[in-house]
Amino acid sequence: MAENILDRNTESLKERTGIWSQDKINQLLALRKKEEYQRYYIDSAMNEHTIIAVKKDKDITYLNSRYNDEYAAEKWVEGIEDIKYKSVLIVLGLANGIYAKTLLKRLGAENDMIIYEPDPYILLKNLEEIDLTQLWRDQRVHIFTKGINEKEFRDAIGIICPYERINYTQIVALPNYSQLFGEEIARIEDIVLKEVQFIEAQSSTYYHLGEEMNDNMIDNLEFVSEGTTIDILKERISQVDDYENIPAIIVGAGPSLKKNIEELKNSKNKAFIIATDSAIKPMLQYEIIPDLLVTIDPHKPMELFEDERVRRLPYVVCLQTRYEVLKEHHGKNIFFTSDLFMYGLYQKFGYEISTLETGGSVACNGFSLARFLGFKNIVLIGQDLAFTDNKKHIEGTYKEKAISEEEKNAYAYVKDIDGNELLTYANFKIYKEWFEAEIAHMHDFRVINATEGGACILGAENRTLKYVNDALCTKDVDFEQIIKKLPQIFEKNVKENLDEYIASFPKVGKKLRKLFREIIEDYKRIDMYAFRGKIDSEECKNAMKHIDDYENQCAEEMYMELVKMYAKQTEYDMLLDVYDIAEDEKSETEDIHKIVNKGIALIKAYIDANEKVLKRLKKG
Amino acid sequence: MKEIIMQEIPKIEHIADLLYQNKAHIVFNDLENEFQMISKIMIEFINRCDQYNEMGMEIPKEVLLSQMQNCMEAYKKGDILMLADSFQYEICQSISLFRDILNELGE
Numbered sequence: 001m002a003e004n005i006l007d008r009n010t011e012s013l014k015e016r017t018g019i020w021s022q023d024k025i026n027q028l029l030a031l032r033k034k035e036e037y038q039r040y041y042i043d044s045a046m047n048e049h050t051i052i053a054v055k056k057d058k059d060i061t062y063l064n065s066r067y068n069d070e071y072a073a074e075k076w077v078e079g080i081e082d083i084k085y086k087s088v089l090i091v092l093g094l095a096n097g098i099y100a101k102t103l104l105k106r107l108g109a110e111n112d113m114i115i116y117e118p119d120p121y122i123l124l125k126n127l128e129e130i131d132l133t134q135l136w137r138d139q140r141v142h143i144f145t146k147g148i149n150e151k152e153f154r155d156a157i158g159i160i161c162p163y164e165r166i167n168y169t170q171i172v173a174l175p176n177y178s179q180l181f182g183e184e185i186a187r188i189e190d191i192v193l194k195e196v197q198f199i200e201a202q203s204s205t206y207y208h209l210g211e212e213m214n215d216n217m218i219d220n221l222e223f224v225s226e227g228t229t230i231d232i233l234k235e236r237i238s239q240v241d242d243y244e245n246i247p248a249i250i251v252g253a254g255p256s257l258k259k260n261i262e263e264l265k266n267s268k269n270k271a272f273i274i275a276t277d278s279a280i281k282p283m284l285q286y287e288i289i290p291d292l293l294v295t296i297d298p299h300k301p302m303e304l305f306e307d308e309r310v311r312r313l314p315y316v317v318c319l320q321t322r323y324e325v326l327k328e329h330h331g332k333n334i335f336f337t338s339d340l341f342m343y344g345l346y347q348k349f350g351y352e353i354s355t356l357e358t359g360g361s362v363a364c365n366g367f368s369l370a371r372f373l374g375f376k377n378i379v380l381i382g383q384d385l386a387f388t389d390n391k392k393h394i395e396g397t398y399k400e401k402a403i404s405e406e407e408k409n410a411y412a413y414v415k416d417i418d419g420n421e422l423l424t425y426a427n428f429k430i431y432k433e434w435f436e437a438e439i440a441h442m443h444d445f446r447v448i449n450a451t452e453g454g455a456c457i458l459g460a461e462n463r464t465l466k467y468v469n470d471a472l473c474t475k476d477v478d479f480e481q482i483i484k485k486l487p488q489i490f491e492k493n494v495k496e497n498l499d500e501y502i503a504s505f506p507k508v509g510k511k512l513r514k515l516f517r518e519i520i521e522d523y524k525r526i527d528m529y530a531f532r533g534k535i536d537s538e539e540c541k542n543a544m545k546h547i548d549d550y551e552n553q554c555a556e557e558m559y560m561e562l563v564k565m566y567a568k569q570t571e572y573d574m575l576l577d578v579y580d581i582a583e584d585e586k587s588e589t590e591d592i593h594k595i596v597n598k599g600i601a602l603i604k605a606y607i608d609a610n611e612k613v614l615k616r617l618k619k620g
Numbered sequence: 621m622k623e624i625i626m627q628e629i630p631k632i633e634h635i636a637d638l639l640y641q642n643k644a645h646i647v648f649n650d651l652e653n654e655f656q657m658i659s660k661i662m663i664e665f666i667n668r669c670d671q672y673n674e675m676g677m678e679i680p681k682e683v684l685l686s687q688m689q690n691c692m693e694a695y696k697k698g699d700i701l702m703l704a705d706s707f708q709y710e711i712c713q714s715i716s717l718f719r720d721i722l723n724e725l726g727e
Contacts (some may be wrong), residue, residue: 079641175700
């Protein structure tokens with residue numbers, strides 16, 4: 001074993017912060033002591049390259065050609081079709097690294113390669129025996145392996161493959177991997193598919209609710225300087241003795257809530273009770289006051305917030321929460337961020353604000369909140385995620401009809417804990433899978449599904465709420481007082497500066513109005529130069545530089561994030577085929593014309609969006 | 621025989637390419653037929669080995685036999701790379717040699 005190769009490999013992997021850390025590398029290196037590792041071999045191919053083999057049962061299977069691994073990799077790369085500008089390749093398998101290295105030669109600077117090695121021992125063998133530092137240091141390459149950084153793999157799909165890149169993302173597996181790791185490959189393909197579905201669902205939500213979300217964002221600016229944050233809440237809760245072991249109960253509004261809502265009374269002051277907004281009405285009917293309520297929906301029905309007791313509760317909210325809900329609210333607003341605007345705003349004034357992962361439903365946010373706050377026992381109730389007795393919600397939440405025959409066709413089926421099929425919304429199925437994926441990556445956490453009905457959430461223990469109360473609710477804690485004492489995030493002088501900054505937005509909007517027009521003129525000039533075959537002329541380069549400068553000026557303004565939010569629908573429509581240019585054709589005149597037209601259309605969308613923001617600000 | 625070999629060589633190379641490309645599903649249905657053709661050619665070659673060796677050529681009959689065994693073993697195991705290697709570097713080269721001999725002897 002060549003230690004210096006191992007050192008070089010691990011050092012360069014560590015440079016990829018966010019994906020690899022010393023801790024993760026140590027986890028991987030610990031596998032060296034396992035007997036299992038004896039099944040992995042290196043050998044020399046006829047072309048003298050180091051290649052990798054695995055012994056399974058009595059057979060030894062090579063992961064590379066034993067004659068010429070380079071030729072085999074070239075052929076494999078030749079077989080990959082439709083690599084476009086901005087394509088993302090999810091490569092299942094590393095073998096000895098030659099496939100990835102060969103593929104990189106075909107990729108442009110704008111492409112990304114996500115490698116998932118289904119067997120961590122193979123990655124380990126590579127680290128010990130083959131110098132792959134160049135591969136690890138290439139910013140287009142992102143390497144993950146089973147059991148070490150799967151969570152980061154899922155996150156990376158969301159980050160590297162946003163909605164506009166989904167159509168340009170493909171999964172390719174190395175030869176012999178399906179034969180050796182069939183189940184794992186199928187599992188990973190399933191994870192990728194679900195992530196993609198989730199990205200599409202999110203985009204669809206945005207597409208349909210975007211306008212309402214944006215209106216709320218701007219209207220809610222008046223509350224920003226007076227709230228507190230989940231970060232401060234976390235800090236205060238962490239001062240409670242043994243707080244990790246206190247159960248956090250997330251109350252959903254599924255039909256099964258009626259089965260144990262009475263029992264929930266016994267959890268009060270012994271568990272941290274997080275109510276989702278839809279569950280609050282039945283909870284109040286049973287005189288159960290949660291420790292806080294999570295509400296994020298941009299158009300949640302106001303009927304849920306009519307009771308004065310609800311309006312006095314602390315709310316966990318984001319800027320997209322329905323404005324009227326916050327307007328009528330007399331309690332504390334505890335903010336998290338779900339957008340770059342709020343994050344950037346806090347950063348600008350030197351404050352931290354965290355985000356909460358979401359699976360699409362408010363209960364997912366409640367779950368993420370419990371995790372974020374550090375609770376180690378997370379209990380779900382009223383999380384049917386399916387229709388129980390042909391109903392979507394517990395009685396008393398909404399005036400609701402039973403599911404019609406017509407509706408049934410658009411829905412999906414999931415299994416309950418006994419393996420019986422239950423009808424559900426396609427969305428609910430996505431939420432269920434989100435919980436399952438989160439649970440699969442959680443270590444040192446216990447998730448208990450105490451819904452006592454509905455869909456089976458894989459990875460969660462199925463228990464009754466009575467069990468939770470008897471076994472886990474063992475001490476009294478006054479969370480109400482802790483939350484009451486939460487300070488506002490901004491000190492007086494900062495608050496004044498922040499209010500002043502927000503008040504300056506209309507002025508910024510007028511400045512951007514002018515910049516956008518300048519950008520369009522420059523785009524038109526570029527198109528003209530390209531048409532005349534003068535794409536390399538100084539004048540054309542100047543126009544390109546102007547666009548860069550103007551765009552940088554726009555990007556410096558936090559306000560621009562608001563504009564982008566309003567332009568997102570148009571962005572989605574246009575970006576879907578914006579990368580539909582083959583890597584080797586992207587400098588062709590007609591493609592420049594296409595890009596220019598897209599650029600102009602996008603700036604026009606920003607102009608419209610800017611006017612909407614200005615109008616909304618004026619209204620506010 | 622020469623004509624059959626001439627037809628088979630590009631076919632075998634094409635199958636090897638597809639296997640290296642991890643597109644075995646495209647060729648698996650044709651493999652059965654292909655094995656029959658390969659066996660026919662290789663057996664013919666092996667049968668003529670003694671005759672060719674008597675003429676001063678040094679053709680290792682046991683290598684040809686082991687190449688056929690490798691090919692069958694790879695197929696049975698579903699080892700895509702072993703099968704591709706076998707086609708590309710063993711079977712193809714052997715039957716190319718057979719073709720050259722046939723050419724040289726004017727058969």
